[in-house]
Amino acid sequence: MRETYGAILPGMNLAEMTGKLIVIEGTDGVGRSTQIKLLRPWLEQQGRAVLDTAIKRSELAGKGIQQAKEGHTLGRVTLSLFYATDFADRLEHEIIPALRAGFVVLTDRYIYSLMARAIVRGADATWVRNAYSFALKPDAIFYLRIGVDDLIPRVVFSRGFDFWESGMDIHPSEDMYDSFRKYQTELLGEFDNLAKEFNFEVIDATPDLRTVFEGLRAGIARVLSGEPREPLFSVTPPAPAEVPEAASTKVVEMPATGKPAASAEDETQPVAQALAKAAEGDASR
Amino acid sequence: MKRYGEHRFPGKLFVVEGIDGSGKSTQLLLLHQWLQAEGYGVVFSEWNSSPLVRDTTKRGKKKQMLTPATFSLIHATDFADRMEHNILPLLKAGAVVLCDRYIYTAFARDVVRGMGAQWVRELYSFAVKPTGAFYFRVPLGVAMKRILDGRSGVIKFYEAGMDLGLSDDAEESFRVFQGRILDEYEKRVPEFDLATVDATLPIEEQQAQMRQIVKAKLAQAKRLRVAP
Numbered sequence: 001m002r003e004t005y006g007a008i009l010p011g012m013n014l015a016e017m018t019g020k021l022i023v024i025e026g027t028d029g030v031g032r033s034t035q036i037k038l039l040r041p042w043l044e045q046q047g048r049a050v051l052d053t054a055i056k057r058s059e060l061a062g063k064g065i066q067q068a069k070e071g072h073t074l075g076r077v078t079l080s081l082f083y084a085t086d087f088a089d090r091l092e093h094e095i096i097p098a099l100r101a102g103f104v105v106l107t108d109r110y111i112y113s114l115m116a117r118a119i120v121r122g123a124d125a126t127w128v129r130n131a132y133s134f135a136l137k138p139d140a141i142f143y144l145r146i147g148v149d150d151l152i153p154r155v156v157f158s159r160g161f162d163f164w165e166s167g168m169d170i171h172p173s174e175d176m177y178d179s180f181r182k183y184q185t186e187l188l189g190e191f192d193n194l195a196k197e198f199n200f201e202v203i204d205a206t207p208d209l210r211t212v213f214e215g216l217r218a219g220i221a222r223v224l225s226g227e228p229r230e231p232l233f234s235v236t237p238p239a240p241a242e243v244p245e246a247a248s249t250k251v252v253e254m255p256a257t258g259k260p261a262a263s264a265e266d267e268t269q270p271v272a273q274a275l276a277k278a279a280e281g282d283a284s285r
Numbered sequence: 286m287k288r289y290g291e292h293r294f295p296g297k298l299f300v301v302e303g304i305d306g307s308g309k310s311t312q313l314l315l316l317h318q319w320l321q322a323e324g325y326g327v328v329f330s331e332w333n334s335s336p337l338v339r340d341t342t343k344r345g346k347k348k349q350m351l352t353p354a355t356f357s358l359i360h361a362t363d364f365a366d367r368m369e370h371n372i373l374p375l376l377k378a379g380a381v382v383l384c385d386r387y388i389y390t391a392f393a394r395d396v397v398r399g400m401g402a403q404w405v406r407e408l409y410s411f412a413v414k415p416t417g418a419f420y421f422r423v424p425l426g427v428a429m430k431r432i433l434d435g436r437s438g439v440i441k442f443y444e445a446g447m448d449l450g451l452s453d454d455a456e457e458s459f460r461v462f463q464g465r466i467l468d469e470y471e472k473r474v475p476e477f478d479l480a481t482v483d484a485t486l487p488i489e490e491q492q493a494q495m496r497q498i499v500k501a502k503l504a505q506a507k508r509l510r511v512a513p
Binding site for chain 2: 006009067071073080085122123127133134
């Protein structure tokens with residue numbers, strides 16, 4: 001029987017959702033949608049019916065959010081709630097019916113991105129968790145993890161900096177690069193917090209597309225076969241704020257899963273930056 | 286993010302609550318006129334009126350695609366937009382803000398639709414506590430008569446709570462739905478210390494009661510010089 005994170009919506013029947021709910025999480029530009037484009041045909045070749053869904057795709061609120069984001073008067077609480085509306089609509093009208101019909105639901109982001117964005121924008125932690133407490137607990141959450149230094153070139157050389165992905169609404173700056181770095185560092189730090197709380201399976205997103213795909217494929221195959229989870233990659237525990245500079249040269253020990261280790265830089269630097277950020281940000285929240 | 290509680294802004298916030306046909310909007314209009322004449326800078330904000338969210342709500346209602354959850358969330362979004370861009374800045378500027386319906390509407394209505402009472406309260410915890418909140422108490426029959434006499438068109442789908450499948454007949458569904466909302470409101474009165482006005486009294490009498498309470502709460506408020 002499925003569970004939610006707390007609230008149960010009227011008419012939500014948690015029994016008979018035989019499909020699998022698989023979440024791909026990760027920050028802007030990390031390659032989630034590219035991976036989903038590869039995963040879908042792979043699953044379909046095995047005879048699995050797939051529904052893929054993503055933020056802002058709801059029939060109800062997708063267009064409204066797009067329009068609201070084009071203006072300059074969208075408040076932080078309003079933005080959060082607009083996204084929650086979009087999410088609820090997709091949950092009730094797409095995800096749940098698909099799970100009932102036995103589909104594999106691949107969702108490009110879930111509530112965690114929305115929570116991270118809201119928290120970075122100063123939302124109250126209890127408030128955010130409550131707002132999304134009606135969400136179904138997924139069968140697996142794969143988090144494509146990347147450090148800000150590896151992220152930046154990907155974004156620059158693909159789509160360029162976007163106003164919202166650069167957090168220009170909270171770090172107004174003449175320089176989108178500075179703003180992007182600052183905002184994404186905060187966001188990645190928040191993702192690391194959520195990774196622990198919600199038990200993400202972390203996949204290193206720094207290697208090439210193929211390697212990341214293979215990692216995801218192995219994880220999803222395991223979920224579909226009903227095998228228990230084996231940690232792929234452990235999230236760095238909240239190191240003390242005074243992470244020494246030297247840490248960036250230390251090789252991170254990997255759990256014995258035979259996966260290649262991320263570069264040490266990728267592993268430690270964003271966490272250290274995020275912690276520093278969190279320390280200075282806490283007072284203002 | 287601030288959580289529900291007394292605000293410390295120079296402005297004042299008064300809200301009216303009650304079921305459809307309780308006469309609350311009429312009372313708020315009369316209060317508005319009086320406060321303006323008294324020299325206060327007065328601004329009015331109505332439930333479900335954010336231009337940012339309007340199209341989405343309209344689409345949801347027209348296509349009857351709103352569920353209790355999305356109904357609740359889209360109204361909260363609307364309220365948040367008005368709170369962030371209207372109500373809060375105006376309170377900071379020292380205005381008297383008048384709201385036709387406030388969070389208590391959601392506390393009553395969304396709960397009748399089956400949303401968890403605690404969930405809805407937490408959802409709206411970013412709202413500021415009003416300086417004064419009035420609840421217009423009216424028996425269901427009186428409110429129904431006022432509504433049905435006063436309108437030529439049919440009662441709308443969500444207004445009648447038709448989404449709850451209470452009855453195929455709009456008028457009957459409306460009656461049951463409003464009755465349940467009335468019960469919820471009654472429970473909220475002591476909890477949130479709403480000032481109750483007997484909405485069967487003559488209009489002038491209700492208004493006099495309202496003005497008396499508002500006047501007491503405005504004792505130290507400065508009057509804004511507002512261009513006519």
